[in-house]
Amino acid sequence: MVTIADVAQRAGVSVATVSRTLHGSAKVDPRTRARVLAAADELSYVASPTAMSLASGRTHVIAVVAPMMSRWFFASIVTAIEQNLRETGYHVMLFSLEAGPGAPGRFRPEFFAKRVDGILWLNVAVTPAEEALLAKLDLPMVCVGTQIGDSPTVLIDDHRAARTAVTHLLSLGHREIAYVGTPVGSIAHMTTPAARVAAFRETLVHAGVPVREGWVLAADWTADGAMEAVEPLLRSDRRPTAVLAASDEMAIGVLGAAARTGLRVPEDLSVMGIDDHSFAGALGLSTVHQDVPAQGRAAAQLLLAAVRNRDTRTPATRIELATHLIPRQTTAPPQAAG
Amino acid sequence: MVTIADVAQRAGVSVATVSRTLHGSAKVDPRTRARVLAAADELSYVASPTAMSLASGRTHVIAVVAPMMSRWFFASIVTAIEQNLRETGYHVMLFSLEAGPGAPGRFRPEFFAKRVDGILWLNVAVTPAEEALLAKLDLPMVCVGTQIGDSPTVLIDDHRAARTAVTHLLSLGHREIAYVGTPVGSIAHMTTPAARVAAFRETLVHAGVPVREGWVLAADWTADGAMEAVEPLLRSDRRPTAVLAASDEMAIGVLGAAARTGLRVPEDLSVMGIDDHSFAGALGLSTVHQDVPAQGRAAAQLLLAAVRNRDTRTPATRIELATHLIPRQTTAPPQAAG
DNA sequence: CTGAAAGCGCTTACAG
DNA sequence: CTGAAAGCGCTTACAG
Numbered sequence: 001m002v003t004i005a006d007v008a009q010r011a012g013v014s015v016a017t018v019s020r021t022l023h024g025s026a027k028v029d030p031r032t033r034a035r036v037l038a039a040a041d042e043l044s045y046v047a048s049p050t051a052m053s054l055a056s057g058r059t060h061v062i063a064v065v066a067p068m069m070s071r072w073f074f075a076s077i078v079t080a081i082e083q084n085l086r087e088t089g090y091h092v093m094l095f096s097l098e099a100g101p102g103a104p105g106r107f108r109p110e111f112f113a114k115r116v117d118g119i120l121w122l123n124v125a126v127t128p129a130e131e132a133l134l135a136k137l138d139l140p141m142v143c144v145g146t147q148i149g150d151s152p153t154v155l156i157d158d159h160r161a162a163r164t165a166v167t168h169l170l171s172l173g174h175r176e177i178a179y180v181g182t183p184v185g186s187i188a189h190m191t192t193p194a195a196r197v198a199a200f201r202e203t204l205v206h207a208g209v210p211v212r213e214g215w216v217l218a219a220d221w222t223a224d225g226a227m228e229a230v231e232p233l234l235r236s237d238r239r240p241t242a243v244l245a246a247s248d249e250m251a252i253g254v255l256g257a258a259a260r261t262g263l264r265v266p267e268d269l270s271v272m273g274i275d276d277h278s279f280a281g282a283l284g285l286s287t288v289h290q291d292v293p294a295q296g297r298a299a300a301q302l303l304l305a306a307v308r309n310r311d312t313r314t315p316a317t318r319i320e321l322a323t324h325l326i327p328r329q330t331t332a333p334p335q336a337a338g
Numbered sequence: 339m340v341t342i343a344d345v346a347q348r349a350g351v352s353v354a355t356v357s358r359t360l361h362g363s364a365k366v367d368p369r370t371r372a373r374v375l376a377a378a379d380e381l382s383y384v385a386s387p388t389a390m391s392l393a394s395g396r397t398h399v400i401a402v403v404a405p406m407m408s409r410w411f412f413a414s415i416v417t418a419i420e421q422n423l424r425e426t427g428y429h430v431m432l433f434s435l436e437a438g439p440g441a442p443g444r445f446r447p448e449f450f451a452k453r454v455d456g457i458l459w460l461n462v463a464v465t466p467a468e469e470a471l472l473a474k475l476d477l478p479m480v481c482v483g484t485q486i487g488d489s490p491t492v493l494i495d496d497h498r499a500a501r502t503a504v505t506h507l508l509s510l511g512h513r514e515i516a517y518v519g520t521p522v523g524s525i526a527h528m529t530t531p532a533a534r535v536a537a538f539r540e541t542l543v544h545a546g547v548p549v550r551e552g553w554v555l556a557a558d559w560t561a562d563g564a565m566e567a568v569e570p571l572l573r574s575d576r577r578p579t580a581v582l583a584a585s586d587e588m589a590i591g592v593l594g595a596a597a598r599t600g601l602r603v604p605e606d607l608s609v610m611g612i613d614d615h616s617f618a619g620a621l622g623l624s625t626v627h628q629d630v631p632a633q634g635r636a637a638a639q640l641l642l643a644a645v646r647n648r649d650t651r652t653p654a655t656r657i658e659l660a661t662h663l664i665p666r667q668t669t670a671p672p673q674a675a676g
Numbered sequence: 677c678t679g680a681a682a683g684c685g686c687t688t689a690c691a692g
Numbered sequence: 693c694t695g696a697a698a699g700c701g702c703t704t705a706c707a708g
Contacts, residue, residue, distance in 0.1 A: 001452070001701095003700095003701060003702085004701065004702060005701080013678075013679085014678070014679045014680075015679090015701090015702080015703095016678070016679060016680080016681095016703080016704080017677085017678060017679075019702070019703060019704085020677090020678085020703090020704095023702095023703085027677060028677070028678085029677055029678085032677080032678080044474075046447075046448050046451040046452065047701080047702070048392070048452045048700085048701050048702065049452060049453045050388055050391040050392045050397065050452060050453070050700085050701080050702090051392050051684090051700070051701035051702035051703090052701080052702055052703075053388040053684090053702090054386070054388045054389050054392050054683095054684045054685065054686085054700085054701080054702070054703090055683080055684055055701075055702040055703040055704080056684085056702080056703055056704085057684075057703095059388065061431070064432075068417065069407075069413050069416050069417040069420065070410075070413045070414050070417045070616070071413075072408075074413075075407050075408045075409075075412070075413035076408050078407050078432070078434070079406065079407040079408045079434055079436055082407065082432055082433075082434040083434065083436065086433075091431055091449075091453075092431065092432045093399070093429055093430065093431055093432070094402075094416070094420055094430045094431070094432045095420075095424075096416070096417055096420040096421065098417055098421065109384075110384045111429075113384040114339070114384065114386045114387060114388060114685095115387045115388070115429075136382075222616070223616065223617050223619070223620040224616070224619055224620055226620075227619075227620050249617075252617050252620050252621065253620045255620065255621070256619070256620030256621060256622065257620075259621075259622060259667070260622075278408070278560070278561065278562070279561050279587075279590050279617070281561070281562055281565075281594070282561040282562055282564075282565050282590050282591045282593065282594030283590065283593070283594060283597075284594065284597060284598075329597070339685095341684095341685060341686085342685065342686060343685080351694075351695085352694065352695045352696075353685090353686080353687095353695090354687080354688080354694070354695060354696080354697095355693085355694060355695075357686070357687060357688085358687090358688095358693090358694085361686095361687085365693060366693070366694085367693055367694085370693080370694080385685080385686070386684085386685050386686065388684085388685080388686090389684070389685035389686035389687090389700090390685080390686055390687075391686090391700090392684090392685080392686070392687090392699095392700045392701065392702085393685075393686040393687040393688080393699080393700055394686080394687055394688085394700085395687095395700075452701095
């Protein structure tokens with residue numbers, strides 16, 4: 001392996017000078033610099049990241065923590081974050097908290113200690129005890145979706161997004177509206193599911209439409225889960241004229257349930273989602289758009305700023321991105337006979 | 339920060355002994371061990387990964403390289419890999435090659451040099467020049483989908499998977515079958531797209547069914563891309579009775595094209611995919627199943643074995659996982675009037 | 677602008 | 693079973 005000493009020897013300078021011309025901010029004589037660069041190039045020198053980290057105290061790696069990787073939101077945002085970080089010379093260490101056989105399903109502070117320069121939390125809810133442990137780490141952190149402590153946060157207004165969706169259905173004339181996506185299980189602590197269902201209830205009440213409790217359904221936020229949750233309702237005597245799913249992935253499940261029960265969409269049933277999943281266009285799904293890559297970029301920039309300033313306690317920042325309605329083909333006025 | 343010296347002092351032993359009881363394989367007196375463990379625990383000691391790496395030459399991090407993160411296959415397999423690796427004490431450094439504004443769209447050997455213990459390649463095609471650079475890295479590598487050099491590979495038989503799909507359509511009586519998913523652009527070098535379209539052609543020819551070149555369509559392997567590619571064909575006078583999409587994501591686009599052109603599925607058009615995407619069940623999509631998490635686990639295990647043996651040149655291994663037909667509701671015999 | 681030297685926090689033969 | 697010491701490959705004040 002070629003080390004900094006090899007380069008120094010070839011260039012006829014000290015290792016300190018090599019280090020300075022390659023990474024340091026200090027002044028180096030242009031002719032010296034040229035010799036060093038040439039030597040490094042000839043030897044195909046690549047500095048050892050591990051040695052640089054130990055000596056400098058900075059790893060140039062960022063931890064990205066998500067509750068799972070296999071859902072559209074997370075896959076999309078991780079892509080954007082990775083691109084953004086790589087452009088600035090940082091690497092992404094991925095922590096997917098999905099519980100598996102033997103996998104913890106939770107993070108441990110040792111994952112991060114002395115290993116990363118900062119942490120990006122993607123919609124992960126943290127207990128007070130965990131929060132205390134994280135504080136000891138003394139690392140810059142930025143959150144997306146769910147806030148942790150007083151860390152900067154990037155998010156959309158989930159309450160408003162859900163209200164936009166409900167309002168769309170109301171304005172089409174629907175009064176018999178069901179909802180699927182009440183938080184359960186592993187997502188019970190996340191703020192997005194709670195905010196969206198709260199907005200559903202409030203918006204209906206505000207419009208003078210009573211909320212039928214039997215029509216507010218829990219699901220695990222997968223297509224299959226939503227399909228199972230909704231199908232019985234669609235088969236019952238008294239069924240809704242519209243279903244709002246808390247996510248597009250669940251809306252796809254509702255579409256499946258409609259197909260299984262022989263209901264035409266939107267003639268017999270309007271179906272609406274939230275998110276604007278990449279399949280929403282092809283499926284003609286009416287939804288509320290959120291810009292996920294933009295959230296990833298914003299979060300990456302915020303964290304980078306904190307890392308570079310070596311600020312552990314960055315001033316509280318909150319970046320809220322806009323959402324907007326995208327009506328497509330799965331929503332329509334309820335049939336007169338409905 | 340608490341270091342190994344702090345633990346040594348508190349336990350009344352040398353740092354060497356602390357190192358040995360915490361990580362080493364050498365024998366340590368049980369009573370000494372207990373004192374060290376207690377001291378480490380009391381101080382909440384976490385060894386510096388960076389110092390361990392520099393001293394030992396092993397980083398315990400694995401590079402996972404994928405052409406993108408935002409597609410179902412990659413998101414699913416990365417989840418499985420991450421779980422598997424974390425269980426064994428390894429970390430995942432993610433390299434998503436998706437080109438962005440400023441992002442290279444390609445990997446560079448410096449990404450990996452002295453930074454990771456091994457590389458997992460997920461369906462990324464590598465040029466001979468790149469392959470030569472990688473060889474110099476002298477790192478254990480394992481591939482999924484597309485082979486690189488003589489590295490061990492985990493894959494499905496894409497040719498067989500596509501043949502299974504075509505055979506299903508033929509057995510239903512279809513003879514007018516279109517195909518979408520000829521490789522273009524960034525996926526032009528990947529073996530999966532090439533293998534699947536080749537199998538489509540060969541299976542038809544073998545069955546005595548002529549291949550209409552105008553019905554073999556290129557697309558970028560997204561739902562929207564496939565929808566755009568297929569819609570004109572569905573609007574033409576002479577249209578197929580069935581469309582095979584090279585992936586379920588594209589099949590969803592075909593479903594969208596059918597909806598836009600007013601064709602009923604499967605009455606007017608059979609639609610078939612390959613992969614068994616997590617939405618396939620809800621959408622009733624007929625497809626050919628592949629077990630993606632199993633591929634991830636197999637690849638992780640293969641790489642781990644190579645890393646632990648410090649084998650750079652592991653004996654060529656090829657693990658081929660089975661696929662099987664899952665007929666659902668989007669395929670049916672062609673209508674008599676078709 | 678440049679070099680000598682200490683130091684980052686571990687691991688690992690080498691002795692004992 | 694345990695300790696002293698060298699070494700991993702850099703960075704960074706400190707002098708000059």
